[in-house]
Amino acid sequence: MNPEIRFLPDDKKIQIKPGTTLLDASKKARVHIRTRCDGNAACLMCKVTVEDGTGLSAPGDNEKRKLGELIGRGYRLACQAKALRSCTVHVPEDPLKAAVRAQLAKQREEEQW
Template sequence: MTFDIRFLPDDKSVRVKPGTSVLDASRKARVLIRTRCGGNAACLMCKVSAESGEGLSAPSDNEKHKLGNQLTEGVRLACQAKVTGNCTVIIPEDPLKAAVRAQLAKQREDDLW
């Protein structure tokens, strides 16, 4: 038995066995999810959004402690969330890339005036 996990905004999917972490599935799909701690829930860099929450394991006590209220917003740690069914996760934009993109957009807007 395998399940499909889809990664947005890359729109890449991969089939994995139940119990595979979202982080390991992303590596299999060649989708970058940043992490520094090697998947030990220490750096909190691997935050993703679960589109519906379905198809992923319930948050562990450790994940609940680390994320707190963010869990109610659908945020999960890719290193801790395990695939239990077909699911879709959204990987947030890298903060540095977002800042550069915003600055370039502002420059373009200023050039139009």
């Protein structure tokens, strides 16, 4: 059976072939993960956290060098981490979306007064 990747906070799921990178899986699931280097581990924008990293390939030397101690806290580069088994991936909110969401929340709060 092919692994199922669940992307949060969008709660989108997709089944992929084992060995597919999380970045490629996200594209297939239509989940946006920011990147500038097109998956070459150069920009570090595709950092995600994984609930149970045991479903992923071991971090390579390049990823270890780039992320350092963050790997121990569940961070992985979506362009480098390959899914071997099912797992849940937390994608950080885009900074622009976060700013808009915060502004809208502030406006709603002000309207209540």
